[in-house]
Amino acid sequence: NIVELLEMDTNRTSQWKDKKVLITAGPTREALDPVRFFTNYSSGKMGYALAQAAMENGAEVVLITGPTTLTPPQNVTTIEVSSADEMFEQVTKHYENMDIIIKTAAVADYRPASRNNHKMKKQQGPLTVEMERTRDILHYLGQHKKKQFLVGFAAETQDVKEYGRKKLEKKNLDAIVLNDVSRKDIGFDSDQNEVLFMTRDGKEQAIEQNSKRNIAKQIIQLIDYELRKD
Template sequence: FETGLLAGLNVVITAGPTREAIDPVRYISNHSSGKMGYAIAAAARDAGARVTLISGPVVIPAPERVHCLRVESARDMLDSALAQLGQCDIFIAAAAVADYRPMTAANQKIKKSADSMELTLVKNPDVVATVAAHEQRPFTVGFAAETQDVDIYARDKLVRKNLDMIVANDVSMSDIGFNSDQNAVTVFWAENQQSFAQMSKQALARELVELIAHQYQQTQEQ
């Protein structure tokens, strides 16, 4: 793509999983590796954007020349995202945020005693929906990780979370999506949709940045 595609724009990207503490040594999380979000951060940087990457705990290195903010929980990720909104033209939510967290995190390690125990979970705030509802709303792109009826659920999230675009991946296939090096997606927006066949997350990230930049520019011209 053209190197100046996103010149002068601030792009904020969330990536990786969140960790929701049960006690000081245990947490609830998921299999997100951060690879998809990190690849988008590198592609947006190559397109000329100033990039801020808000990342949950991952083992991969941060891309060069990208401002990386490390967070743990969904609530940390929300605080970090809201702090960026004064300087954010495009927000891309590739993180796999935990939908629920333990109601209370124990201060001390929970001891093994009873044969069963119950953990009460409460809903986490929705990072991308909160950004999209904000008065300083950027152009907002979400992801949807689905295991069935991908198109229906993705379009539903597009509308319900008030997003400009949503990138849907079918995570029921183990060679794409979570933790793999490849992905295949369909992107939905109000007027249309576009599918991308399986390819490396790096190559896909460049395609997505090009498509997102194009849609963003259309909203600016209106």
């Protein structure tokens, strides 16, 4: 709408006018048959808010998103995918000439090892579903990145900080954003969040509970600070 457009133009700065930013968002869906699938509670809100904030900061933004109910932000190139495989394909196609990559998507770690072409009939008794690992997109990016500043997200329910530090190192990230999804008031479907921003060189910056939109703006500024430092 007009009010949003006007507001956006006013807000838009040229701070990142030479920057290309790739953001992934949302869950993925891993099909068991044409009807049933595995997925997760990611709403995509944090990723969409980051795409909007990066765009308003002047960047050229590509948003690769799993299925969500959100409206794609204006002035952002949005690519819709469904499965972890499709996400991998699109990310590897786009990452090379990016300056910043922020991976908020909750990509499935596992998918059913085989997919039935027709709806499975239920039977008496239990069912065993064999799952196999999907490709680890963040790991791939950590191995292949050159100039890119790579930011991961970790949504955990326990030992959040310890797990975050390990993930940052193991995946060769430049920074990681941690949130505790066991809390009902923040995370996933909430419009609010509260995160800890951690960098490779040991900096930890807490961002207090706020709207995902404001959290996103602060994350963008923290990334900008790290870029200028180098």
